[in-house]
């Protein structure tokens with residue numbers, strides 16, 4: 769099986785299937801630093817990345833933003849001194865699509 773981070777996102781629009789609970793369990797094994805939570809009824813993937821200072825956190829958040837724009841799939845990013853919280857989910861389906869797991873794996877490669 770191709771590593772998650774090597775896979776490409778697929779075009780996703782309203783009506784696309786969310787990943788099942790079983791798929792989620794399997795996929796999360798490749799993302800040990802991430803956790804799955806539910807906010808406003810929507811499943812999301814989230815990881816907090818830690819840095820020595822604000823400047824390093826800022827640089828990392830820029831890299832994630834550039835990745836998102838390239839793939840046209842965008843996270844929530846919370847930038848703080850020494851910390852970046854990255855949250856992936858798919859707005860169009862109000863939950864988790866396979867793309868979100870690919871993007872989380874790609875985010876790990878930027879760290």
Ligand SMILES: C[C@H](O)[C@H](O)[C@H]1CNC2=NC(N)=NC(=O)C2=N1
Pocket residue numbers: 840841842843856857858859860861
């Ligand atoms: C208008 C809509 O948000 C856009 O078509 C794209 C852009 N980036 C996106 N990013 C995420 N995470 N989910 C989306 O549904 C999404 N849709």
